[in-house]
Amino acid sequence: MKRSRRAELAEQLELYFICGTTNTKDIFRTVETALQCGVTCFQFREKGNEALYGDQKEAVARTLLRLCRAYGVPFIVNDDVELAMKLDADGVHVGQEDASARRVRQMIGADKWLGVSVHSLEEAATAMVHADYVGIGPIFPTDSKADAGEVNGTTLIRQVRAAYRELPIVGIGGIRPEHVELIRRDGADGVAIISAIASAPDVAAATRRFKCL
Numbered sequence: 010m011k012r013s014r015r016a017e018l019a020e021q022l023e024l025y026f027i028c029g030t031t032n033t034k035d036i037f038r039t040v041e042t043a044l045q046c047g048v049t050c051f052q053f054r055e056k057g058n059e060a061l062y063g064d065q066k067e068a069v070a071r072t073l074l075r076l077c078r079a080y081g082v083p084f085i086v087n088d089d090v091e092l093a094m095k096l097d098a099d100g101v102h103v104g105q106e107d108a109s110a111r112r113v114r115q116m117i118g119a120d121k122w123l124g125v126s127v128h129s130l131e132e133a134a135t136a137m138v139h140a141d142y143v144g145i146g147p148i149f150p151t152d153s154k155a156d157a158g159e160v161n162g163t164t165l166i167r168q169v170r171a172a173y174r175e176l177p178i179v180g181i182g183g184i185r186p187e188h189v190e191l192i193r194r195d196g197a198d199g200v201a202i203i204s205a206i207a208s209a210p211d212v213a214a215a216t217r218r219f220k221c222l
């Protein structure tokens with residue numbers, strides 16, 4: 010990966026907000042407020058027992074895409090490659106249980122972002138062949154993802170950074186503002202946040218706390 014491409018990705022991964030309708034009472038207000046207050050990348054992750062599907066999910070995604078475009082922030086779709094392609098989203102993020110990175114890259118082409126969640130050095134090595142960045146976590150305990158996996162702190166971030174110096178990394182899982190310095194020091198380019206912003210009583214203040222570090 011060229012240095013200029015990595016530098017661009019690292020900058021845009023700085024504060025990566027992930028949200029779906031099950032994470033907040035008013036997704037449009039929450040996301041727009043977060044965008045106004047400094048989020049640098051947004052991922053639409055519609056998961057859970059009360060998640061939307063079909064036309065309803067697409068309608069929400071289209072509105073969120075327009076908001077991201079208005080603020081100049083990349084719009085990433087979690088898992089749903091067909092929806093991402095239909096919307097001409099900026100990229101897709103997949104987990105280890107979703108479609109393979111190779112298959113997703115074939116579907117979305119070379120110009121779109123592809124992020125992959127990894128939980129080991131081996132998974133990182135496989136992912137980086139096709140991915141633009143990897144997500145590593147959970148760093149801390151989290152209730153936002155039922156399938157988050159075992160908590161490992163920043164151990165894997167340090168290992169992946171040592172092995173793959175140019176691979177963009179975002180840390181995820183139970184992250185609070187006071188954790189960001191450690192996570193970045195140990196090799197992550199940015200942090201991905203769900204509940205600390207989406208469930209905050211004051212979304213603007215919560216977002217700004219991450220930006221003021």
